[in-house]
Amino acid sequence: MTADFTRYDLADGVHLHVQPTAKFKTNIVYVYFHMPLASDTVTPDALLPMVLARGSASYPTTAQLARHLDELYGASFGFDVSRRGEVHSIVFTLEVAADQHIPGERGLLKRGLQTLTEIITRPALEGDGFKRSYFDQEAVNLKQTIESLVNDKRRLAMVRCTAEMCAGEPFELYRLGRTEDLAQITPQSLRAHHERVLRSAPVDIFVIGNVEPEEIRDLVCSTFTLPEAGPEGRRMPNTLVKGASGREPRLVEDRMDVNQGVLVIGFRTGLTLRDELYFPMLVANGVLGGFPHSKLFQQVREKHSLAYYAYSSLETVKGVGFMYAGIEFADRERCQEIMLQQLEAVQKGQITDEELETTIRTLANDMLAAADNPGAMADLAVDRVFSGRELSVEDRVRAFRQVTKEQVAEAARHFAVDTIYFLNRKEGGA
Amino acid sequence: MEKHYDPLLNDTLYTARLENGLTVAILPKPGYKQSTGRIAIHYGSVDSRFIDPRSGQEVEVPAGIAHFLEHKLFESEEGNVSDRFSELGAESNAYTTYTHTVYYFNTTENFDEALTLLLDFVQEPWFTDESVAKEQGIIEQEIRMYLDDPGWRSNANLLEALYVHHPVKIDIAGTVESIRQITKETLYLCHQTFYHPSNMVAFVAGDLDPDHVVDLVQERFARHRYEPQGEIRRLLPDEPGTVKERYRTQQLVVSQPIFRIGFKEQQVGVKGRELLERDLLTAILMDVICGRGSALYTQLYEAGLIDHRFGFSYNPEITYGFSYFAGPSRDPGELEARLLDGLAEAREQGIREEDFLRVRNKTMGRIISMMNDIDTLSYMCVDGTFKDISLFDYIPVAQQLTVEAANQRLRIHFLPEYAAVSIIYPK
Numbered sequence: 001m002t003a004d005f006t007r008y009d010l011a012d013g014v015h016l017h018v019q020p021t022a023k024f025k026t027n028i029v030y031v032y033f034h035m036p037l038a039s040d041t042v043t044p045d046a047l048l049p050m051v052l053a054r055g056s057a058s059y060p061t062t063a064q065l066a067r068h069l070d071e072l073y074g075a076s077f078g079f080d081v082s083r084r085g086e087v088h089s090i091v092f093t094l095e096v097a098a099d100q101h102i103p104g105e106r107g108l109l110k111r112g113l114q115t116l117t118e119i120i121t122r123p124a125l126e127g128d129g130f131k132r133s134y135f136d137q138e139a140v141n142l143k144q145t146i147e148s149l150v151n152d153k154r155r156l157a158m159v160r161c162t163a164e165m166c167a168g169e170p171f172e173l174y175r176l177g178r179t180e181d182l183a184q185i186t187p188q189s190l191r192a193h194h195e196r197v198l199r200s201a202p203v204d205i206f207v208i209g210n211v212e213p214e215e216i217r218d219l220v221c222s223t224f225t226l227p228e229a230g231p232e233g234r235r236m237p238n239t240l241v242k243g244a245s246g247r248e249p250r251l252v253e254d255r256m257d258v259n260q261g262v263l264v265i266g267f268r269t270g271l272t273l274r275d276e277l278y279f280p281m282l283v284a285n286g287v288l289g290g291f292p293h294s295k296l297f298q299q300v301r302e303k304h305s306l307a308y309y310a311y312s313s314l315e316t317v318k319g320v321g322f323m324y325a326g327i328e329f330a331d332r333e334r335c336q337e338i339m340l341q342q343l344e345a346v347q348k349g350q351i352t353d354e355e356l357e358t359t360i361r362t363l364a365n366d367m368l369a370a371a372d373n374p375g376a377m378a379d380l381a382v383d384r385v386f387s388g389r390e391l392s393v394e395d396r397v398r399a400f401r402q403v404t405k406e407q408v409a410e411a412a413r414h415f416a417v418d419t420i421y422f423l424n425r426k427e428g429g430a
Numbered sequence: 431m432e433k434h435y436d437p438l439l440n441d442t443l444y445t446a447r448l449e450n451g452l453t454v455a456i457l458p459k460p461g462y463k464q465s466t467g468r469i470a471i472h473y474g475s476v477d478s479r480f481i482d483p484r485s486g487q488e489v490e491v492p493a494g495i496a497h498f499l500e501h502k503l504f505e506s507e508e509g510n511v512s513d514r515f516s517e518l519g520a521e522s523n524a525y526t527t528y529t530h531t532v533y534y535f536n537t538t539e540n541f542d543e544a545l546t547l548l549l550d551f552v553q554e555p556w557f558t559d560e561s562v563a564k565e566q567g568i569i570e571q572e573i574r575m576y577l578d579d580p581g582w583r584s585n586a587n588l589l590e591a592l593y594v595h596h597p598v599k600i601d602i603a604g605t606v607e608s609i610r611q612i613t614k615e616t617l618y619l620c621h622q623t624f625y626h627p628s629n630m631v632a633f634v635a636g637d638l639d640p641d642h643v644v645d646l647v648q649e650r651f652a653r654h655r656y657e658p659q660g661e662i663r664r665l666l667p668d669e670p671g672t673v674k675e676r677y678r679t680q681q682l683v684v685s686q687p688i689f690r691i692g693f694k695e696q697q698v699g700v701k702g703r704e705l706l707e708r709d710l711l712t713a714i715l716m717d718v719i720c721g722r723g724s725a726l727y728t729q730l731y732e733a734g735l736i737d738h739r740f741g742f743s744y745n746p747e748i749t750y751g752f753s754y755f756a757g758p759s760r761d762p763g764e765l766e767a768r769l770l771d772g773l774a775e776a777r778e779q780g781i782r783e784e785d786f787l788r789v790r791n792k793t794m795g796r797i798i799s800m801m802n803d804i805d806t807l808s809y810m811c812v813d814g815t816f817k818d819i820s821l822f823d824y825i826p827v828a829q830q831l832t833v834e835a836a837n838q839r840l841r842i843h844f845l846p847e848y849a850a851v852s853i854i855y856p857k
Contacts, residue, residue: 021461022461023459023460023461023462023802024802025439025798025799025801025802026798026799026802050738061728062722062728062731063722063723063724063725063727063728066721066722066723067723067788070721070723070788070789070791070792071788071791071792072795073791073792073794073795073798074791074792074793074794074795074796074799075795076796076799095799096795097794097795097798097799098798100440101438101439101440101798102794102795102798103438133732137731137732137734140734140737141737141738144685144686144737144758145737145739147685147686148684148685148686148739148758149685150683150684150685151580151581151683151684151685151688152579153578153579153683154575256683257683257857258578258683259574259577259578260571260574260575260577260578291516291521292512292516293512293513293516301568302510305564305565305567305568306567306571307568307571308568308569308571308572308575309575326571326574326575327571328571328574354517357517358513358516358517361516361517361518361519361539362516362519362521364519364538365464365519365520365521365536365537365538365539366521368463368464368538369463369464369536369538371463372459372462372463372464372804373803374802
């Protein structure tokens, strides 16, 4: 058993990554199509997998497809659209029980992969478009799903802060797209978009399970057939990375009839997973607010009793970050001040040995633990696709352990507060 | 120590019962980098009335105290316990359910030290008036966060509608008012009563040696003296089979109505394999009747009454149980009517054997998949222990289920007279 993914280049821009492991009782497949995050494609990208999941040429109804998956011992099929930097990835997943755990079964992975390929490449069509009824229903469902962002106040606040901070950049787009685009999309235009995705998007396929890499390569080559790439080839989209704007932080407030306020402080890092300061930056976030031992949690929650949650997080392809907490409306200024003080402390290198060591330990633990979770393993492999750096888990753990306090402070000095967002209660509220 | 091997899962589970009454369960996961150590207490939010085993007196404590205690135990005389886990490279956390409390850590290093810390801190409460006051502020924000969470509110409202007296109708965290009544004295009393080894389970999973783990657990518990304590008498009010109210609605800032219908379990007091069998049968029935592969799902979906967020689940506990179907809907009234019609039709006709077998196979596959993830299997193992269900009961019980048993169950559950509906409307 090798400790890492074996990579095969199946065609220009089409890569297969296989991780053999005897640990799991299932085999798991992820297929990524990487599209540029752009206003004209963001909504079709989100709608496409929803329509594809409704039925395929051989299983034209949703119920037939669902029953077929059930018969493969509950094979789970799923899809999502993820946004990393200004790359919008359409992701399909499949998980099937490994044959050895099902008496008398053979070839579950093969049948699962055939079904996955069928869903992605051979949809249920009507003329030159997707089946009208499926298209119409999913367009409504997507609209409702986008609108339901308002149900999750914390996520809403993060999305709003991002959109304000990155206004005018592709990164302002919500990963599920915009409701106003839906009226312009037709079953035919979405079908044309499907072709564009199949022919232009770089593809990464990850297979994790008790498998032989060579066999998987042969299986994927014979099963997962994509149309030829267009004349432009399959190019990984770029992301615009910006550093500090130099302007004063902007305050943005939304008002809503809510029980708790959400404060989000958005900052630019200008640093990505391609930078030398990548590992110090992750440690800086860990010292600042990544964990319960971090400054934000210790100060905002444990010391001042202002919040139940208080954390920070980074987006390492775009180079932005956030500090956030759910608080009493009246505590906004106090909480903001404490958060900014914590950031300043990290930037000045006011970091105890304990804070540094604990953060590095926790990050190393997370990294090692990823090997026990197929989703986390795939995430790390995707990270590698984005960074272009061939770093193993051991390399990463080593890199974390070499980070010094000075480097952490240096990385944190790139964190430039840009937009302070507050989800406030409606005026006149109790 | 008892050893159980499951040939299908190819896993071995070790269990032991220590002299002080503590149950220990160990699941070796060869090749896993991460290990977990958990200590679970058979004490949840519903246990707010009980007989104090020392005084013999009946006691009633404020709602939300089990959850409050879970928060507070992390504070020790030497400082915050979760910081000490962090220093060991371990990530610690805890959660409280209606029926139990769990403290745990996950780590890739220093397992023995982390397990020692876990076993020690749950046995060493340290509360002060100041620290209780400080926690009230934090938990108040936790409660307020949930007040803005429509999914959580939808479920809470359903429980309030389904139950007349049973404390499951009260939020796990209690209310802003109830937690203000919590004092360090009541916390000590609850700790002393419920955190007794005979009321606890230690569970570990990872690439570990079972004998070594049992020795370590034994050693950490030997440092404290425990008087033998009989079963704790928990006082639950008599709960009728009927529901409190048919409808419960609330307005929140949401994009569209959120519908939830629940069916109240009529046969309470069951545990062990019988409870598990009922759990799996009910889950299979819900999937056959209303899963993605069903005619009813197709009809509701194509009518625009449900979307991919529609879901269902059965929650089997010893003292209560309910099943629910839930999701956002443009027309909750129409959805309710059509769902009830679909369930009535299924009840009259019974489900077909081929559908039953298809979903039973699916269930098997899903159980196998759950065994991949340390957090999931830990949850299943701990939750099962308090219901007399072993992690290795799932596969054999699932294999023995029949369509006849499913149809029998169908005739007594999902009856409209035991249903309540919770709807969140947009503000």
